[in-house]
Amino acid sequence: MITRYETGARMSQAVKANGFVFTAGQVAADPVPSVAAQTAQILAQIDALLADAGTDKTRIISASIWLADIAGFAEMNSEWDKWVPAGDAPARATVEAKLATPAYLVEIAVIAVA
Amino acid sequence: MITRYETGARMSQAVKANGFVFTAGQVAADPVPSVAAQTAQILAQIDALLADAGTDKTRIISASIWLADIAGFAEMNSEWDKWVPAGDAPARATVEAKLATPAYLVEIAVIAVA
Amino acid sequence: MITRYETGARMSQAVKANGFVFTAGQVAADPVPSVAAQTAQILAQIDALLADAGTDKTRIISASIWLADIAGFAEMNSEWDKWVPAGDAPARATVEAKLATPAYLVEIAVIAVA
Numbered sequence: 452m453i454t455r456y457e458t459g460a461r462m463s464q465a466v467k468a469n470g471f472v473f474t475a476g477q478v479a480a481d482p483v484p485s486v487a488a489q490t491a492q493i494l495a496q497i498d499a500l501l502a503d504a505g506t507d508k509t510r511i512i513s514a515s516i517w518l519a520d521i522a523g524f525a526e527m528n529s530e531w532d533k534w535v536p537a538g539d540a541p542a543r544a545t546v547e548a549k550l551a552t553p554a555y556l557v558e559i560a561v562i563a564v565a
Numbered sequence: 566m567i568t569r570y571e572t573g574a575r576m577s578q579a580v581k582a583n584g585f586v587f588t589a590g591q592v593a594a595d596p597v598p599s600v601a602a603q604t605a606q607i608l609a610q611i612d613a614l615l616a617d618a619g620t621d622k623t624r625i626i627s628a629s630i631w632l633a634d635i636a637g638f639a640e641m642n643s644e645w646d647k648w649v650p651a652g653d654a655p656a657r658a659t660v661e662a663k664l665a666t667p668a669y670l671v672e673i674a675v676i677a678v679a
Numbered sequence: 680m681i682t683r684y685e686t687g688a689r690m691s692q693a694v695k696a697n698g699f700v701f702t703a704g705q706v707a708a709d710p711v712p713s714v715a716a717q718t719a720q721i722l723a724q725i726d727a728l729l730a731d732a733g734t735d736k737t738r739i740i741s742a743s744i745w746l747a748d749i750a751g752f753a754e755m756n757s758e759w760d761k762w763v764p765a766g767d768a769p770a771r772a773t774v775e776a777k778l779a780t781p782a783y784l785v786e787i788a789v790i791a792v793a
Contacts (some may be wrong), residue, residue, distance in 0.1 A: 453624060453626060455652075455654070457652070458605065458652060458653075459654060460646055460651070460654065460675055461642065461645065461646055461649065461654055461657070462649075462650065462654045462655060462656060462657040463654050463655060463656055463662070464656065465626065465656060466626040466655060468626050468654045469583070469584045469678060470583060470679045473626050473656045473676070474656055475656040475657050475658060476658025476659070476660075486650075494592040500603055515657075515658065517660050518629075534599075548660035548661055549635045549660065549661035550660055550661075551635065551638055551659060558578055558658060558660065560656070560658045
C-alpha cells in the first residue's frame with residue numbers, strides 16, 4: 452500500500468510505502484534570510500511530516516541536504532546537530548545547489564523507517 | 566532478489582529489489598535545446614523503464630530532478646504536471662546542477678514501488 | 680530494526696533497515712588533488728562500509744555521485760568502471776555540485792541490498 456501526505460498536482464510532501472517514509476525536499480515556509488532560521492523551520496516541518504506518517508526523527512536513515520551557498524555549512528549544522536537524536540544520526544549527504552527560488556537557502560529531504 | 570534492467574559496464578537504467586524500483590538519472594535520448602522537450606522525452610523514458618520493471622507512474626514515491634539552469638523550473642513543471650497522475654504525485658526535490666554534458670538541460674531519477 | 684554504523688553526533692556513515700543499507704555521502708579521507716585518486720579512496724571506503732553492514736558491491740542498487748567540477752566525469756568513471764562488478768552495475772546519477780570543502784572533488788553515496 453502507498454500512502455501519500457499533503458498531495459497536490461505536482462508532488463506529495465511525504466509518501467509511505469514498504470516500511471519507509473520519503474519526504475519531499477523541504478524548504479522553509481517563511482524563507483527569512485538566515486540559513487539557521489530556515490534550517491530550524493525545515494527541521495520542524497520534517498518533524499510534522501514524520502508525525503503525520505506515524506514515525507519520528509529517531510527513525511530517519513538517510514538525509515539529503517542542499518545549500519544554496521556551501522558557505523552556510525557550519526550555520527546549517529548548528530541547527531542540525533541540536534536536532535539529531537543522540538545515537539540515531541542518519542546517513543547524510545550535503546552539497547551546494549541553487550534552489551527553486553533565490554529566497555531558499557536550504558532544502559532537506561529525508562527517508563525514515565515507518 | 567535483485568533484477569537489473571539495461572545493464573552496462575557503468576550502470577543499469579533501473580534496478581528492482583525489496584519491492585522497489587530505482588531508476589538511473591534519465592537524460593533525454595535526443596537532447597534538443599528545449600527544457601520542455603527534454604522533460605517530455607525523459608518522462609517517456611521513465612514510463613518505459615517502469616513498464617519493463619512491471620510497475621508504472623501511479624506507484625512512484627520519490628523523484629529527484631536536476632536542472633542545468635533553475636530558470637527552467639516552470640518549463641520543466643509544465644511537462645511534469647501534465648504527466649503526474651492525479652492523486653498519485655510522488656515526493657520530489659528539484660535543484661540546479663550542471664549535468665554530464667552541456668546539451669543536457671534536465672535529469673530525473675525516480676523510486677517506485679514494484 | 681535500524682542498525683547504524685560509525686555513528687556520530689551529526690551523521691552515521693551507514694544505516695541498515697528493511698533490507699537496505701544506505702551510506703552517507705563519502706568523501707576521500709585523504710583529499711589529494713586528483714579526481715581519480717579521491718574516487719579510488721571513496722570506493723574503498725564504500726567497500727569497507729558495505730562489509731561492516733554485511734553486504735558488498737555486487738548488491739548496490741543505486742549510486743549518487745557529485746563532482747565538484749563535471750569536467751572530472753571521465754576521470755571519475757575510469758575508477759568507477761574498474762570497480763563496478765560486471766553484470767551488477769547499479770542505477771546511477773552524476774551531477775556537478777560544490778562539496779563541503781574545496782579540497783573534496785568527488786562525493787559518492789550508495790544504497791545496497793543488505
